[in-house]
Amino acid sequence: MAERFNVFDLFRLDGDAAMVTGAGSGIGRIAATTLASAGAKVAVTDIDGEAAEVVAEEIRQAGGEATAFTLDVADETAIVAVVDKAHAAFGRIDILVNNAGMTRRIPTEDFPSETWHEILAVNLTSAFVASREVGRHMLAAGEGRIVNVSSIMGMSGGGLFPSIGYYSTKGALVNFTRGLAGEWGARGVRVNAIAPTFVRTKLTENLRGNREMVEKIENRTPMGRFAEPEEIAGGILYLCSRASSMVTGHVLAIDGGWLAV
Ligand SMILES: NC(=O)c1ccc[n+]([C@@H]2O[C@H](COP(=O)([O-])OP(=O)(O)OC[C@H]3O[C@@H](n4cnc5c(N)ncnc54)[C@H](O)[C@@H]3O)[C@@H](O)[C@H]2O)c1
Incomplete structure (x- = not known):
């Protein structure tokens, strides 16, 4: 008799190994905790090694x-070394989440080249280097899943405050995603x-201290509020699991309707 189809099984990651960047917070x-609870072994990486160890x-x-x-x-050299170590530790890497990111909210006319x-290095080049390094293992295995953490600001020009480095790199991550999906899909x-x-994390702490800005963001968002970090978990798990086995090159907005209006 054919096994009964259970959609929840598709979300399990037992036997898989994952690497997450910037996994020490937010x-x-x-x-990292979601992928682990679905059964994956996780390389928890962060510039803050103590925070990574806590997670x-x-x-x-x-x-x-x-x-x-x-x-x-x-x-870049450190990415290569850590991918090697994580692969050696787990014997495989099936999942990569390119999450580490930073922002600087500075008017463009004052934005230092440095x-x-x-920002380019942390938000964009890192995803290229990590995907290349982990991707070699995935291609050799004939299977793998990469999720890049872009932003609603990668799909629009912002508008509420200047942050040109962030808008540029998050937008580039979107087309990086599409390009790599096309190259490696087959x-x-x-x-x-x-x-x-906007998610309630350290990254938005300063913004959230500005009542006027919070009101602007809430008024601009159909659902009228910021997201909690836990509300991002389902989308990440979906894209990292076999539940999304026919999905590639996609950008999943988790935005309370921001991009819909
Ligand atoms: N919070 C939001 O509103 C929001 C919205 C859209 C996208 N994002 C993106 O989500 C990702 C995570 O942000 P968050 O909100 O969780 O922020 P966060 O500040 O809570 O966490 C960022 C983590 O990345 C680490 N990190 C910073 N620079 C790093 C580096 N050079 N190398 C490795 N790790 C580094 C930090 O130590 C921290 O643990 C970022 O790419 C961010 O752009 C955040």
Whole structure:
């Protein structure tokens, strides 16, 4: 008799290994803990090694498997080394979440070139280098899933405040996702992105301290509020799992309707 189809099985990641960048807090932490709770072994990486260790320990305490690595994604050599170590530790890497990111809200006329290059390295070049390095293992295995963390600001020009480095890199991540999906699709590696709205994390702490800005954001959002980090988990798991087995090159907005209006 044919086995009964159970859609929830498609969300399980038992036997898989995952690497998440910037996993010491916020969306990266939620990505790491979610993938682990679905059964994946997780390389929890962050520039803040102590924060990465706290998240890895949280996963182990919950019965999962995780190893922490200190990784500054602006350092290409370090990405190569950590991918090697994570692959050696787990014997495979099936899932990569390119999550680490930064922002600088500065008017363009005052935006230093140094800051531009820093944002480019952290938000965009890091995703290219990590995908290339992990992608080689995925292509050799004939299977893999990459999720890039873009933003609603990668799908629009912002409008509420100046942040040209962020808008540029998050937009580039969208087309990076599409390009790589096209290149690797026939070889079993799927590449997708998420585009979250404003999420209650450290990244938006300053913004959230500005009552006028919070009101502007809430008024501009059909659902009228910021997202909680936990509300990003389902989209990440979907794109990292077999539940999305026919989905590649897609940008999933998790935005309370921001991009719809
Ligand atoms: N919070 C939001 O509103 C929002 C919205 C859309 C997209 N995003 C994106 O989500 C991602 C995660 O942001 P968050 O909101 O969770 O922020 P966060 O500040 O809570 O977490 C970012 C994590 O990345 C780490 N990090 C910073 N620079 C790094 C580097 N060079 N190398 C490695 N790790 C580094 C930090 O130590 C921190 O643990 C970013 O790419 C961000 O652009 C955030």
